[in-house]
Amino acid sequence: MREFIEALDEIGEIQRIDREVDWNLEAGAITRRSYDLRAPAPLFTNLTGYQGTGFALLGAPGALSGPEHRLARMALAVGLPATATGQQIVEVLADARAKPGIPPVVVDKAGAPCKENILTGEDIDLFAFPTPLIHGNDGGRYIQTYGMNIAKTPDGSWTNWSINRMMIADRNTLACLIPAPQHLGIIRAQWTQIGEPMPIALAVGVEPGLPWVGGMPIPEGMDETHYLGALFGEGIELVPAESVDLLVPATAEIVVEGYISLDETVMEGPFNEFPGYIATDATPKQVFHVTAITHRDGAIQPIVAAGPPVEENHTIIGTTSAAEILYLLREADLPISSAWYNYEAAVHWLTLAVRQDWHTATGLSSTDLVQKIADIIFTGKPSVNAPKILLVEDDVDITDLEQVVWAFATRSHPDVNRGEFHFPPKVSDQLAVYLSPEEAHTFMAGKVIYNCLLADLFPEGARPIKGSFENGWPAEIQQRVLENWQAYGYR
Secondary structure, eight states: OHHHHHHHHHTTOEEEEOSOBOTBTHHHHHHHHHHHHTOOEEEEOOBTTOTTSOOEEEEOTTSOOOGGGTTHHHHHHTTOOTTOOHHHHHHHHHHHHTSOOOOOEEOOGGGOGGGSEEEEGGGOOGGGSOOOBOSTTOSSOEEESSSEEEEEOTTSSOEEEEOOOEEEEETTEEEEOOOTTSHHHHHHHHHHHTTOOEEEEEEESOOTTHHHHHTSOOOTTOOHHHHHHHHHTSOOEEEEOSSSSOEEETTOSEEEEEEEEEEEEEEEOOOOOTTOOOOOOOEEEEEEEEEEEEEOTTOEEEEOOOOSSSSHIIIIIHHHHHHHHHHHHHHTTOOEEEEEEOGGGTTSEEEEEEOTTHHHHHOOOHHHHHHHHHHHHTSSGGGTTOSEEEEEETTSOTTOHHHHHHHHHHHSOSSBTTTEEEEEEEEOOSOOTTSOHHHHHHTEEEEEEEEOOOTTTSOTTOSOOOOOHHHHSOHHHHHHHHHTTTTTTOO
16 A cells, blocks of 8 residues: 555655644545645544544545546556546456456465554453544544455355444444445355354555455455455565464554454444535444454555545446446446446446447347346346446447436436336445435335437438537548647647
8 A cells, every 4th residue: 555655655645744733624635635636645643532543534535636647546446557547447457357267376474564563362452542533423533435345254265355434432342334245244144053253354555456356246255355456466465464364464554453243332423424415313333352462663544535536436336247247248248338326326327338230230229238237237236336327329438427418318318128127125335325224124125227228229321420620610621620739729
């Protein structure tokens, strides 16, 4: 993560803040403001009450940047140049899904930076770190907003890496959100079934690619670190934890180890989430009993001030879910060019670009294609964050919200089963504000696909063409205008 910070700093995407900032709300408010302005990521080095410790906070580690390199934090995290486009990021993630996984490399503890300090017994104190109170309505200080929860099945056959929020309850316990349908919840259920607390490790300040694969809806039983190895062409370095039988990232800034209690709960929340609304409810959550903490000297904690778009929930969940869905649709040999969650829709809206020749190439009607897509997307984990889907031909840049809105408004018929196709309840996220209490409790809700396709409505050669700059003027006129743009007086 430190190399990641250096790379961002080189392109002006780190705002080092040496002035004293209070971990109590001020750091969270600055982070939130940085999202709104697409400002560089704030690096807080002088936190109230923690001066002299060397500890720091990094806000907005996976957020959008300024116009010069809007997706720089995302691109660098997955190994691409800072100037990479959204389509390129989705493509590299989807391509890696088709490659054999590369397992991690286990390294010696003596050379692992995360072992520079080892705290056990009475030395355990979660309040030793400047974990922020992020939002004004939060129920506590959240140490886990951008880290990795690491757990494996009792038989050791599957290790899962995920991001689920965790709030400090006291100096050696955390309150954990572990939704039952998510992979962490599935693994915990297996431990509960055999009557044992689940061993777990929380790694904070990990290699920047890990939160991205941790937020990706890859299949149950698949190890995220193996996929990360395929993405980068080499295995990530892991090291044995101190008090639980788990491997943790060797370069992590902080590692918190322990067990999830079988039946003990503690109040957690409220905490704002990615739909973008102020949270008001606190509920009992599972207890994480801490058995050891290891950390680097001068540990740096990344933090996310979740809320309205665009923040890390939207960039990570949206980008990686689009990549997984693109991979699955291509594996089914469907004519899909690309997939994209428009961040402004807070992971409630997926847009799929369909090849312009889809109708002649497949012989399918749009109704048939809609059903085939639904059969794939609305099965399993990819269904969770795809309540509303738009299908458009790939003459539209689906990463450009203005173009997507134009295509939706002008191409989708308002009639049901012509422009709108509704599907019965499937696995859903529970946080959307429009859900009924029963839908939120059961994690099941209806889905809809909006058909904005034109190819089967017009004979070949007669399809409407966008009257854009590129399509509406001869090439020599376009070139003349581009060459003389500043001569016209434009800056």
